[in-house]
Amino acid sequence: MDYSWAPLMGSLVLGLSIASIWLVAALGLTIIYGTAGVINMAHGEFIMLGAYAAYCAQAYLGTPFLLCLPISFVVVALIGLFFERVLIRYLYHRPLDTLLATWGVSLMLTQGVRMIFGSSPKYVQVPEFLSGNVSLGIMNMSSLRILIVLMTVVLIVGIWYLFYRTYFGIKIRAVTQNREMAASFGVNSERIYMCTFALGAGLAGVAGCLFSALAIVLPTMGSNYVVESFLVVVTGGGPLVGSIAASAMMGEFKSFFSYFFNSTFAQFLLFVLIVIVLRFRPNGLFANTAVRR
Amino acid sequence: MGGVLEIRDLHKSFDSHHVIQGFSMDVVEQTLSCLIGPNGAGKTTLMDLISGRLKPSSGSVRFRGDELSGLSESDIARRGVGRKFQVPAVFKELTVRENLEIAFSREVNPFRNMLKFRDKAMLAKLEEVSVLVNLENRLSIVAGLLSHGETQWLEIGMTLMQEPQLLLLDEPIAGMTEAEVDQTAKLLREVRQHSTLIVVEHDMGFVRRVADMVTVMHMGTHFAEGKIDEIEANQNVREIYLGTEEDAA
Amino acid sequence: MNGNIYHDKRAQWVVYIVFFVSLGLIPVMQADPFLLNQLAVFGIYGLLAMSISLCWGTGGILNLGQGIAFGMGAYGMAMTMQMQSQDPEFSPLPSFMSTNGLEQLPWFWEPFWSTGGGIFLALAVPTIFSLIFGALMFQARVSGPFFAIMSLAMLSAFYILVLDMQPYTNGANGISPRMPLEVAGYSLDPYSPAAYWLIFGLLFSLTVLAKLLNQSKFGQIVRALREDPERVRFLGYNVALYETLIYAISAFIAAVAGCCFTILIQYVSPDQFDVVFSITMVIWAAVGGRLSLIGAIIGAFLIQGSESYLGDQFLNSWHLILGFFFVIIVRFLPNGLAGLLEMLLAKRSRSSTEESPPHGRAKSPAAANAEKAGV
């Protein structure tokens, strides 16, 4: 390969890595928004809880890192289930209010975790084979980032299977398309929403577990991911393919802009770009068509 | 008395679904045309196309000689096309009076409306319309509390407040009691004195009472047109209606 | 015929008079400069809550990025005040710039030599930005949660930008002008009653103007499009234009608040663009009642007041309490405390009308039908 192309190729690969991080952070949000129309502002805090779950499992039980993934999933799914039962389920028909209420939840979670674990950073150990770098020919990449790419693919395939190949998935899609109609066929939409919310929270937990190894664990770490996750969902418009396309696009542009400018200014450009995209596709790239009247 | 509205070879498809297929129609000044047709014939879609809610795939809609397709909803409304929706759309959280006041849209400039608190012309119109649609005693009620029939009236009243030259009414008597239907028929005859109406309606009894002209729509085409007696005698029209009944059974 | 005194225009104006007269009298009774300064800062929070109420309450546009206008206003004023203490000949460059390696004053700092020009820019830039951003979003019919998220994203973009442009904004350290603002030779001491009255005067006049705006035909149309923008379009109004204007007016008020903030605190930092602060503004309006301008102002007073007076005891758990309280309000009182008052007054007026013959609001359908048949 020509020498001058190598950095650009490298930036493409880096973009893929950024995209996978944003996508894995946004998966839970996508499922919850896509099914129930709920914008979950506490999503970043669910990610943070996943990281703390991994930290606890490792610090108190000595669980190896890869086993922390399912533990984080279950713990955060249960926490999500709890909030769905006591709060969210009363607000499904008021989208702006769910947004606000879940923000209240996020405040409580951040502060609660800070009171329990303190504000000092926590660290999660990763096994030997994940702490090194892998050579990809043109560039080196940390094996952890490669694990995240792989996990993202695994989770997407899992979600796809669940939504399109199982009976539960049929019910979810029925409820998403027409709640009343699904109800008349005996699908309990309340149950579906509940399960979806717990599933989405659990996925945030998995993301949190992955990120706990990537960076330090802090009560406020959720806010590092939440805006990007939202933008992935909003730009994608709701469906899973939308989020995949949006995160790929955003990751590549971020990496591409960073190639010319510094990374903060690249972030700024990216946001402006999304505003312009929404100007032409106000409901996102893959939105369902407008309602009838 | 010329044509107010000329629709020429209108087409509309959603993805591969061809809903309006070469529809043409002329509407004459100060007449009340009824648009009938089986469910799914494309009547509401046609109203959407005229009022700018949807953009046609091809064809033209001319209102007093001006092309409408391509204009925004608000521009079309500004030119004198008022619309009542099939699913009544009133502002449920606002009072009946506020609903009517807002509909009075002679002034649409936001800056001038910031300085507008008491509008004599509007009050006069409000008085006239509220009597016409029989809501003069219900003005301070929140619109969400109105009965179904009253809601329909309120929305008709709102379109009248707009002082339109052409009114599009989508199923105005759905959900009304017998007495309310009578009142509505009377109201529409009165409105027809100074504006043109296109009314979508399934109830043939009502159509017989109000229509000057009847247009039958079928699968997105202009199927038949004439006086109500001609239409009722038309064998083909009977068939499409019976046909759909068989399908339903 | 409407029995609820809450909706009575005259009663509302009486409340306004009582509220503002008592606020205006505070400096007469209370001379402690530090307390006065803090109360003036509360006045700024009141302005912000009121601006949210205008945008979100009246127009239904949930703006989580009000900090953009607030922060721009605050930075604009800080730049103005900074340049007042620079000397054009001997030290034209603020010291943080030379520390960061700049040799010349950046071009966009130049206009701030002039106090009038600086204040004009501090207000005009955020307003124009909101007009552009609003027009882009609303013409595309971005609405509801999508708009909320976009405003949030925009805010966080500005946050990182201000943080990143260290040489021009002094990054995380912020700008702290040495001297109070000087207008026409008069130095405005932030701890003086004059500063309090400035904020009070702005709060008073802008709230009254906002209330008049709400009562005008414009306000009526904006309330209607909160419920159903599409229907408003078919009545002939350009919905995007109305939305953009209410959004920009609200941003202008936030910019005014930002200017005042720097006058009082003599310091500005990227914290003014902080996401949490912007959402806190929404909490104020939600708790006080987003549909009521005064309700929102009182919401800000209540929450910030309890933060400063309870905060000392509950410093650690304050966010926990705030979050919990907010969740409860959203869940059970979507229209906040003002909505609660409205409900209570409605109950009272209903019980008093029940004694008199059936008139007005609570009319049974049967009675209504009988009435219609009679016409």
Ligand SMILES: Nc1ncnc2c1ncn2[C@@H]1O[C@H](COP(=O)(O)OP(=O)(O)OP(=O)(O)O)[C@@H](O)[C@H]1O
């Ligand atoms: N947005 C859309 N996307 C896809 N198909 C649509 C859309 N809008 C309408 N259709 C289809 O177009 C056809 C015509 O619908 P339309 O509502 O115009 O019929 P209608 O004559 O008003 O029926 P009804 O008497 O039931 O009101 C229907 O088959 C409908 O399914």
Ligand SMILES: [Mg+2]
């Ligand atoms: Mg129809």
